[in-house]
Amino acid sequence: MKRPDFSQVADFIVGDAQADRMVPPTGITARLTLLSAAAMAFLAVFALALSVATGRMADRWGEELARSSTLRISAPADQIDAQTQAALRVLEQTPGVASARALSDEEQRALLEPWFGPDLPVETLPIPQLIEVIETADGYDAQGLRLRLSAEVPGAVLDDHTRWRRPLVSAASRLRLLGWVSIGLIFGAMAAMITLAANAALAANAQVIAVLRLVGARDSYIAKAFVRRYTLRTLTGAAIGVVTGIGAILLLPSAQTTGGFLTGLGFRGAGWLLPLVIPLLAALVAFLATHLAAARTLRELP
Amino acid sequence: MIELENVAMSYGGGELLSDISLQLAPGSFHFLTGPSGAGKTTFLKLCYAALMPTAGHVRLFDTDVRAMDRDDIALARRRIGVVHQDVQFLDHLPVADNVALPLTVSGRDTLDESVNLRELLSWVGLKARADALPPELSGGERQRAALARAVIMSPDVILADEPTGNIDWEMSQRLLQLLVELNRMGKTIMIATHDLNLIRAAKGQVQARVLRIAGRRLQLAGADL
Known part of the structure; x- marks a missing residue:
């Protein structure tokens, strides 16, 4: 198996200051990308919390109720x-x-x-x-x-719980599925949004790209300037969104033993680390989306 | 260096150039002339692989362009300096950075080359304008900056497409002077122009061959220009 080369990741983040200067700074696109990434990450935190909480509920009900039943003698x-x-x-x-x-x-x-x-x-x-x-x-x-x-x-009545347990467990599983589908859609929308932003940036910088090609820049050199910019932007935006999302969840009234369903939204223990994956995943999505957009644009240039 | 063999080029059905063969020998000086729309720019684009021929073979430094991938073409362009009539720069970077751009994109340390860069800028007479942004330059200054950018990698070939199209006669003379000096240093030069005065002015200083595109073909023009 190929070992990941972390020095390359570090190089990517530190970047080539000179290569970065090649592309003129863009104000509004940068802020919009940052904002959209933050909003998407914020939503992703809630979708993730929903999935985790309903998953936990389905498991608990399934576990506790499946193994016990009650006999009532009147x-x-x-x-x-x-x-x-x-x-x-x-x-x-x-x-x-x-x-x-x-x-x-x-x-x-x-x-x-x-x-x-x-x-x-x-x-x-x-x-x-x-x-x-x-x-x-x-x-x-x-x-x-x-x-x-x-x-x-x-006088005995057997209540084996399955009758009312089954719809609840399946409802909880459905909700969990819905949560995961939402997360998938959120990341899909994020990829689309970043692709659009990157395409706009590539189109706006057509002259820059043409000049760079003319003086002998490799495609990878040109692509890197764009890819790096959008990846870091998305990473930053998503990090802000995740922090805000976690804060919002912490502010929810906590549910104790009553285990209410909506108020149980949140993470437990190590589960709190789960949302931290969102910015990394968002950065990966941004990297791939911009990379593909840049490759597509560059292929069409002489 | 650059070799064209039975090259044809057509755009959407109509053939613009056909059956063109030419070898650019090291150290040669060529003018390319012909009426507007005859295909001078297309011909030059074939020479730096901005266009692929629809028939025939173009070889850059002994490699067929069809066998080159995009990276190979990028590397070949570091050995071919190109000057356009409507030259484009990175408008947000100062002239000095723009001239040094080929060094930057090829990963060379621009600090090591800073002495070269200064010499080059004073050679083209832009030393005082080094910190200006390209949109602030006059037409002549833009052409000289483009020439400086084209030669900073010390390329083997310099292709210039109507380099004097936007500038006055005096500035044209000066630009021609720079190109002639480069040729004396051993560079291969090809200038596309419809300015016959410029060609006449060059004839006194350098052994130049004049090529003419007419009727889709490339001809060697007579010596009686």
């Missing part, structure tokens, strides 16, 4: 213990069930607390007994278990 107070025991027995014998455990009164109270407050006398209410079922990796046959339970434990 029965007259005098039968509830017997039915609970029966249900646990059935569950023990069911292949695919790793463990099953009846929730204690304290746990049930904790679950109800957000709705009824801490002082609720749970014991006096006809609250169904909940049994938490943890599945093995293979899972169990929900349909078979339901049939058996209906025969042996008439």
Whole structure:
């Protein structure tokens, strides 16, 4: 494998001061390129945050909910213990069930607390007994278990979460996909914008290019002056956009355990490094776009 | 140095030049003449590979131009100095930088050559104008700056297309003088011009051959000009 030559990258950034002087400085195009790159990078940060956050949500829901289900036993107070025991027995014998455990009164109270407050006398209410079922990796046959339970434990209702989990997980995955598509579109638009700006600059400097060719400048020498300028400009603009974007995300109200969906937009831990890739990617896109534009223009000149 | 063999050139159907053969020998001095639109500029462009012949062969320094890639052509142009009638410069750079441009683009250190550059500028009489921008120059100054730029790489050949087209007679004489001096230093010179007075003025100083484009062909003009 070819090792990347970092000295060449350094040379490119430092540049050839003399070659750079060959192309006259341009005010308005420079500022517009910088501004567009910044705007695109700003949007890219949000698209990236959306992808990462929805991805995280889809994973979490998929992971947590897929492996657990709940059995609810509603029965007259005098039968509830017997039915609970029966249900646990059935569950023990069911292949695919790793463990099953009846929730204690304290746990049930904790679950109800957000709705009824801490002082609720749970014991006096006809609250169904909940049994938490943890599945093995293979899972169990929900349909078979339901049939058996209906025969042996008439008061049991199995809720395996899949019914409401599936649309949520797929919605989250769709959102993640949408985020990535947005990022693709943003970079595509950035490439188009830079190509247009570079073409405009090449056209505006047709005389410069003609003079340079006449006195024996190689195409690569001429192209470099343009490519370097646009790559660095895009890199700078995108860096500004990314910093602004991250700042804006930091200013969003943070979501804690409630894990709300929109407010969960953001990055976690090492994820904060992810947006830093945007300026580099933008610079790469600018490099390729300007390089192709310059090569195309130069090919048509004598 | 520059060799044309049965060259034809046509633009969009109409043939402008046909069956042209010529060898530019080192140290020779040629005038190229003919009516406007006869193809003088096209002929010169063929000589520095700004145009590719539609038929025949053009060889620059013994290499066929069709076998040269764009970089080869760039390298060949460093050995061919070109002066146009409507000479173009980099208008945002001073005259000195423009004259040194061929050095810069070929990666030579212009600091090493700064003595040469100063001598060259005073030779063409532009020493005092070194820091001026090209748009501030007069027609004659532009032509002399173009000549200085064309010769700074010490090329083997100098091609000049109507170099005196925009300037008065006195300045034309001076420019011709510079070209004659270059020829005495061993450079091959080819000047396209329709100014017969200029050709007559040169005849007294240098052994010049006069070529004429007429009826799409290149002829050696008589000595009775």
